[in-house]
Amino acid sequence: MNEQLQFAVEALxxxxxxxxxxxxxxxxxxxTPESIVPACQTLRDEFDFEMLVDVTAVDYWPQEEPRFHxxxxxxxxxxxLIIGLRVPVDGDNPAVSTIEGVYPNANWFxxxxxxxxxxxFEGHSDLRRILMPYEWVGHPLRKDYPLGYEEVQFTFxxxxxxxxxxxxxxxxxx
Amino acid sequence: xxxxxxxGNMGVVTMRLEDAVNWARTGSMWPVLFGLACCAIxxxxxxxxxxxxxxxxxxxxxxxxxxxxxxxxxxxxxxKMAPVxxxxxxxMPEPKWVLSMGDCASTxxxxxxxxxIQGVDEVVPVDVYVAGCPPRPEALIHGIITLHEKVKGExxxxxx
Amino acid sequence: xxxxxxxxxxVTAEQVSVEDIKHLITNRAIEGETMLLNMGPQHPSTHGVxxxxxxxxxxxxxxxxxxxxxxxxxxxxxMEAKTYIKAExxxxxxxxxxxxxxxxxxCLAVEKxxxxxxxxxxxxxxxxxxxxxxxxxxxxWLGTHALDLAAMSVFLYCFRERExxxxxxxxxxxxxxxxxxxxxxxxxxxxxxxFEDAVRNFLKIFPRRIDEYEALxxxxxxxxxxxxxxxxxxxxxxxxxxxxxxxxxxxxxxHDLRKVRPYSGYEQYDFDVPVANGCDTYDRYIVRIEEMRxxxxxxxxxxxxxxxxxxLSSNRKYVPPPRSELGTSxxxxxxxxxxxxxxxxxxxxxxxxxxxxxxxxLGVYLEGDGGPKPYRCHWxxxxxxxxxxxxxxxxxxxxxxMVALIGTVDIILGDVDR
Numbered sequence: 021m022n023e024q025l026q027f028a029v030e031a032l033x034x035x036x037x038x039x040x041x042x043x044x045x046x047x048x049x050x051x052t053p054e055s056i057v058p059a060c061q062t063l064r065d066e067f068d069f070e071m072l073v074d075v076t077a078v079d080y081w082p083q084e085e086p087r088f089h090x091x092x093x094x095x096x097x098x099x100x101l102i103i104g105l106r107v108p109v110d111g112d113n114p115a116v117s118t119i120e121g122v123y124p125n126a127n128w129f130x131x132x133x134x135x136x137x138x139x140x141f142e143g144h145s146d147l148r149r150i151l152m153p154y155e156w157v158g159h160p161l162r163k164d165y166p167l168g169y170e171e172v173q174f175t176f177x178x179x180x181x182x183x184x185x186x187x188x189x190x191x192x193x194x
Numbered sequence: 195x196x197x198x199x200x201x202g203n204m205g206v207v208t209m210r211l212e213d214a215v216n217w218a219r220t221g222s223m224w225p226v227l228f229g230l231a232c233c234a235i236x237x238x239x240x241x242x243x244x245x246x247x248x249x250x251x252x253x254x255x256x257x258x259x260x261x262x263x264x265x266x267x268x269x270x271x272x273x274k275m276a277p278v279x280x281x282x283x284x285x286m287p288e289p290k291w292v293l294s295m296g297d298c299a300s301t302x303x304x305x306x307x308x309x310x311i312q313g314v315d316e317v318v319p320v321d322v323y324v325a326g327c328p329p330r331p332e333a334l335i336h337g338i339i340t341l342h343e344k345v346k347g348e349x350x351x352x353x354x
Numbered sequence: 355x356x357x358x359x360x361x362x363x364x365v366t367a368e369q370v371s372v373e374d375i376k377h378l379i380t381n382r383a384i385e386g387e388t389m390l391l392n393m394g395p396q397h398p399s400t401h402g403v404x405x406x407x408x409x410x411x412x413x414x415x416x417x418x419x420x421x422x423x424x425x426x427x428x429x430x431x432x433m434e435a436k437t438y439i440k441a442e443x444x445x446x447x448x449x450x451x452x453x454x455x456x457x458x459x460x461c462l463a464v465e466k467x468x469x470x471x472x473x474x475x476x477x478x479x480x481x482x483x484x485x486x487x488x489x490x491x492x493x494x495w496l497g498t499h500a501l502d503l504a505a506m507s508v509f510l511y512c513f514r515e516r517e518x519x520x521x522x523x524x525x526x527x528x529x530x531x532x533x534x535x536x537x538x539x540x541x542x543x544x545x546x547x548x549f550e551d552a553v554r555n556f557l558k559i560f561p562r563r564i565d566e567y568e569a570l571x572x573x574x575x576x577x578x579x580x581x582x583x584x585x586x587x588x589x590x591x592x593x594x595x596x597x598x599x600x601x602x603x604x605x606x607x608x609h610d611l612r613k614v615r616p617y618s619g620y621e622q623y624d625f626d627v628p629v630a631n632g633c634d635t636y637d638r639y640i641v642r643i644e645e646m647r648x649x650x651x652x653x654x655x656x657x658x659x660x661x662x663x664x665x666l667s668s669n670r671k672y673v674p675p676p677r678s679e680l681g682t683s684x685x686x687x688x689x690x691x692x693x694x695x696x697x698x699x700x701x702x703x704x705x706x707x708x709x710x711x712x713x714x715x716l717g718v719y720l721e722g723d724g725g726p727k728p729y730r731c732h733w734x735x736x737x738x739x740x741x742x743x744x745x746x747x748x749x750x751x752x753x754x755x756m757v758a759l760i761g762t763v764d765i766i767l768g769d770v771d772r
Contacts, residue, residue, distance in 0.1 A: 074734040125596035151423040153274045168308030232450035242513030257398040275424045309428035
C-alpha cells in the first residue's frame with residue numbers, strides 16, 4: 021500500500037477505532053456512526069483527501085444488526101489515492117450524521133440514500149426525496165421492497181391481463 | 195366525368211374533401227419536442243442530415259404543444275413524468291396523434307420494475323407503435339409513413 | 355368527444371408548493387419581489403427531462419433549484435434481480451451517449467471482482483471503441499450546445515460525422531447504439547475484417563472536420579459573447595463540489611483518470627490532457643474540442659499497435675466457450691449450459707472501478723454475495739455530481755445564459771436519474 025495511504029489508515033485505526041479491510045487492492049476502513057464526521061474532517065485536513073466521490077448504502081436484510089452499511093468513497097487528487105469508508109447502521113430508525121459540513125457535495129448523495137433506503141442524515145440542510153415522486157411511500161432499494169414488475173402477457177393469459185391493465189383510449193374512435 | 199369533363203383543360207382536378215384534408219394533414223405534421231431518453235437521440239439523428247425528416251415536412255419541432263399535432267413519445271416514461279405527459283397531450287389541439295417510439299414507450303422494454311409505467315398507452319391513446327431499442331431512424335420513418343397511411347384513411351367525422 | 359381512461363390509472367399531477375422549498379429560495383420570492391419561473395421538464399433546451407425552478411429578479415437569475423427524477427428507471431434495483439451477464443444489458447442505457455463506456459466500466463468491475471484476465475487484443479480494441487464513443491458523445495454535445503446558442507448548421511455537421519462512427523459500431527456488433535459489445539473477459543466476438551479500414555478512413559477525414567467546426571465557432575464574436583465569462587467555476591469550488599471531467603480540467607486542474615489511474619492498457623499510449631485556465635463556458639468548449647483531437651491520436655496509436663490474439667479470456671468459468679468446441683468437448687457443453695442458465699458466482703465482497711467518461715468520473719461499486727446475481731450495483735455517475743454545481747455557477751446570469759450553462763455542464767438525464 022502507498023505510504024500516504026498507510027498513514028491515513030493508521031490514523032483512522034488509532035483515533036477512531038476503525039477496522040481495515042483490503043480486497044483486490046481496494047482499501048476500506050469500517051467506522052462507527054459517531055466517528056464518521058471527525059474521520060472525514062481528519063482525512064480532508066491532514067491527509068489531503070479533498071474530493072468526495074460517492075456516498076451510497078447497501079442493505080443486508082434480513083440481518084437486522086446492522087442492517088445497512090453506508091459506504092463513502094473519497095479521493096485524494098494530490099497524492100492520487102482513493103479510500104473507502106463503511107459505517108454499519110442498525111435497522112430501526114437508521115440515522116447517521118451528515119458530512120455535508122466537510123464535503124458540500126454530499127448534499128445530493130445523501131438525499132439519494134435517504135430516498136432509496138430511508139436512512140436519515142442528521143443535520144442535513146435539505147432532506148427530501150430526490151428521485152422518486154414527492155408523495156411516494158416506501159424506500160425502493162431496500163431488500164424487502166418488491167421489484168414491482170408486471171406479469172408478462174403470453175397468449176394463455178392475454179385476456180385476463182387485458183381486463184386489469186389500464187389503457188387510455190379515445191371514446192369515439194373504432 | 196361531370197365537372198371535370200365540362201372544365202376541360204383548365205387545370206382543375208376534383209377529389210373528395212376528406213382526401214384533400216388528410217393529404218394536407220400528412221404533408222406537414224409538426225411534432226412536439228418530446229425526447230425523453232435514448233430514443234430521443236435516434237429521433238434527433240432521424241431529423242439530421244443522413245435520414246432527413248424534413249422531406250416529410252417535419253423538420254420543425256415545435257416547443258409548445260399548442261402549435262403541434264404529433265407527439266412522438268421517445269423514451270421511457272417514469273411515474274413522476276406520467277402526469278406531465280398527460281398534461282401535454284391535453285394541451286395539444288385536435289387533430290392530434292401519438293407515435294410511441296421504442297420499446298420503453300410501447301411496453302417498457304428492458305425495464306420491468308416499480309419506476310416506469312408499463313407502456314405510455316396507460317396514459318395517452320397511441321396510434322402507431324415503433325419497436326426497437328432504440329429503433330433505427332429508418333424504422334422511425336417507417337412508423338411515420340404508417341401513421342400517414344392511417345391518417346389518409348380517416349374520415350372527417352373522427353375529429354369534428 | 356373525450357378521452358376515456360380506465361379508473362385504475364392514477365394520473366395526478368403532484369405539486370411542489372412553496373412551503374416545501376422555502377429554505378432554498380430567498381425571502382424576496384416569498385414577498386413577491388422576485389418571480390419563480392418553472393423551466394419545466396419539457397423544454398427544448400434542457401437536454402432531456404430536467405426541471406429547473408428559477409428565481410428571477412427581472413431577467414437575472416438569483417437562484418436556481420434543479421428538480422430531477424423524471425427519468426428514474428430503477429436500474430440499480432433491477433440489476434439486483436438479474437445475473438451479471440444479463441444485467442450488463444441495462445448498463446448501456448444509463449448514460450445513453452456513452453454506451454461502450456458504460457459497458458467498459460461494468461466489465462472492469464466484474465473482472466476485478468472475480469479476478470479475470472483480459473487478453474491484450476481485447477484491451478486495445480476496448481480502447482479504440484471507448485475513444486470512438488468519446489468522440490461521438492462530444493459531437494452530440496457540440497451539436498446540441500451550438501443549437502441552443504442558435505448555430506444550427508453545426509448540429510447537422512456533427513450528426514453527419516456521428517453517423518460514420520455509428521456505422522463502425524454497427525459493423526462490429528450489429529447495433530448502432532446499445533451494443534453490449536464489451537463483455538466480462540474481453541469482447542463479445544472478434545471484430546470483422548473491415549473494421550481496421552473503416553476506422554482508418556474515419557481517422558483520415560475527421561481532423562479536417564474538427565477544423566471546420568472550429569472555423570465556425572472558435573473565433574465567432576457571437577459565440578464568444580455568449581460563452582465568455584459565463585458560468586465561472588473556480589478550481590477550489592470544483593474540488594469541493596466533486597466535479598470531474600472537462601468541467602474540472604477547464605478550471606485548471608489536470609486530473610484525468612486515463613492518466614492517473616490507467617485502465618485497459620491506456621499507459622501504453624502517448625496523449626495529452628487538455629487543460630484551460632479560464633473556468634468559463636468558452637474554456638470548456640476549447641477543452642472538449644481538444645479532447646476530440648487527442649482521442650484521434652489515441653485511436654491512431656492503438657490501431658498501429660493492435661496485436662493479434664484471442665479476444666476472450668481463456669477462463670471458462672466466467673466466459674462462454676466458442677461454439678466450435680461444443681460439438682467435440684463435453685466440458686465445453688457443461689460450461690456453456692452453466693454460463694447461460696445460471697451465470698457465474700462472485701465472491702462476497704465489494705469493489706469499485708472507475709473510468710473517465712466524456713462527462714467525468716464514471717464509477718461502479720459492485721458487491722457480490724457468493725451467488726450469480728449482483729447484491730448491490732451502484733453507479734457513481736458524473737452528471738449527478740456535476741449538476742449539483744448548477745445553482746452555484748448560475749448566480750447572476752441572464753435567463754438566456756441558463757441555456758448555455760445547462761449545455762456546458764453536459765448532463766445526460768439517464769446518468770442523473772438512473
